[in-house]
Amino acid sequence: MRIAYVRSVIRTNTSCRRSDASRIVTKPTNSGVPAELTGFERNRAWRDGEVCTALGRFVYDLGMALAQAELDDLWDFSDPSGSERRLRDAAETEDDAVARAELQTQVARALGLQERFEEADVVLGAVHASAPVVAVRVALERGRVRNSAGDPAAAAALFREAAEGAAAAGLDFLHVDSVHMLAIAEPDAAEYWTQRALEILEGVSDARTLRWRVSLHNNLGWALLGAGRRTDAIAAFERARDAAGRWGTAQQVDWADEALAEARATAAPSS
Numbered sequence: 001m002r003i004a005y006v007r008s009v010i011r012t013n014t015s016c017r018r019s020d021a022s023r024i025v026t027k028p029t030n031s032g033v034p035a036e037l038t039g040f041e042r043n044r045a046w047r048d049g050e051v052c053t054a055l056g057r058f059v060y061d062l063g064m065a066l067a068q069a070e071l072d073d074l075w076d077f078s079d080p081s082g083s084e085r086r087l088r089d090a091a092e093t094e095d096d097a098v099a100r101a102e103l104q105t106q107v108a109r110a111l112g113l114q115e116r117f118e119e120a121d122v123v124l125g126a127v128h129a130s131a132p133v134v135a136v137r138v139a140l141e142r143g144r145v146r147n148s149a150g151d152p153a154a155a156a157a158l159f160r161e162a163a164e165g166a167a168a169a170g171l172d173f174l175h176v177d178s179v180h181m182l183a184i185a186e187p188d189a190a191e192y193w194t195q196r197a198l199e200i201l202e203g204v205s206d207a208r209t210l211r212w213r214v215s216l217h218n219n220l221g222w223a224l225l226g227a228g229r230r231t232d233a234i235a236a237f238e239r240a241r242d243a244a245g246r247w248g249t250a251q252q253v254d255w256a257d258e259a260l261a262e263a264r265a266t267a268a269p270s271s
Contacts (some may be wrong), residue, residue, distance in 0.1 A: 064133050065098035068173055068208050071106060080113035101129035105137040112145040120145045132169035136162050140178055143185070152185040159185060172204050176212045183219060190223045213243035214252050218259060225263055234263045 074086045087110055091103035104127050111120035124138055124145075143158030159181045166175035176197045183193035194216050204210055221236035241256040248256070 064102070064171065064173070065096055065131070066102050071102075072208075074103075074106070077113070080110045084110035084114070098129050098131045098134060101127050101131070101134040102137055105134070105141045108141045109144060112141070112148050115148065117145050117149045132165060133171060133174070136165040136169065136171060136174050136178070139165060140174065140181065143178075143181060147181070147185050156182060156185040172200060172206070173209045173212075176200050176209065176216075180212065180216055180219070183216075183223075187223060190220060194220045207247050211243075211247040211249075211252075214240055214248045214256065216240075217243060218256065221259060221263065225266065230263065230266055230268055234260070237263050 074090055075083050077083070084107055087103055087107045091100050091107060094100040094103055104123055108120040108123040108127075111117075111123065120141070124142055127134060127138055139158050139162035143155040143162060146152075146158060147155035159178050163175060163178035163182065166172075166178055179193050179197040179200065183190040183197070186193065197212065197216050201210060201213060217236050217240035221233045221240060224230075224236055225233035237256065237260040241253070241260055244252040244256040
C-alpha cells in the first residue's frame with residue numbers, strides 16, 4: 001500500500017507540520033513493520049507529498065501543499081498589513097512551487113483586506129502553478145477581491161468557479177470556504193448556501209475543517225437577525241456557540257457568546 005507523507009490534515013484531528021516530520025517519520029515495509037526514514041528519504045517524502053506520520057498518527061493528503069494550520073499561523077485578520085509581510089516572507093523562502101503559489105494567493109487576500117485591489121489583482125495574475133489547489137485559491141481570492149471592491153455579482157461567479165474546482169479535486173476546506181463566500185455575496189440565498197456548506201461538512205471529520213460550522217451558523221444568524229427573524233437567528237447563534245465549543249478557538253467562543261446575548265436582548269418584533 002502506498003501511504004504518503006504530507007503537510008495537510010485529512011480526516012484526522014491532528015496537524016502535520018514540518019516539525020512533526022522530523023520526529024516520528026516511518027515508512028511501510030513488506031513485513032508490515034514501519035522502518036525509520038533516512039534524512040534524504042524524509043525530505044523527499046515531505047516534498048513529494050507522499051506520507052507523514054506525526055506522533056504515530058497517519059495524515060492523508062487532499063492535494064493542499066500547505067496545511068491550513070500553517071496558514072493560520074501566518075494570518076492575523078485584525079492586522080492585514082502585518083499578515084501581508086509574514087506571507088510575503090514565507091513565499092520568498094518557500095522552495096516548493098505549489099506551496100509558494102498558495103502563499104502568494106494569501107498575499108493577494110491580505111492586499112484586498114487593505115483595499116489595495118489593483119495590487120491584489122497583479123499578485124494573482126502572477127501566480128503560476130498547475131495544481132488544482134492553486135487554481136481554486138486564485139478563483140477564490142479573485143472573488144474576495146471583487147466582493148470587497150463592491151462587485152458581488154462578479155465575485156459570485158468566481159466563488160462558483162472555486163467551489164466547482166474544489167469539489168472536483170476533493171478539497172473539502174476550500175469547497176466550504178467557497179460556498180460560504182457565496183452566502184455572503186448572495187445574501188438573498190444565504191440560507192441555501194449555508195445549508196449547502198453544512199451538507200459538505202457531513203462527510204468530514206477533520207476538526208479544522210469542521211470549524212467552518214462556527215462561521216456558517218454565525219453568519220446566517222446575523223443575516224436572519226437583520227431580516228427580523230429573531231427566533232431563527234437565536235437558533236443559528238446557538239448552533240454557532242455549540243460548534244465553537246467543539247471545534248472553535250477561544251476567541252470564537254467569546255464572539256459566539258456575545259452574538260447570542262445580543263440576539264436574545266433584541267426586542268421581539270411586534271405582532
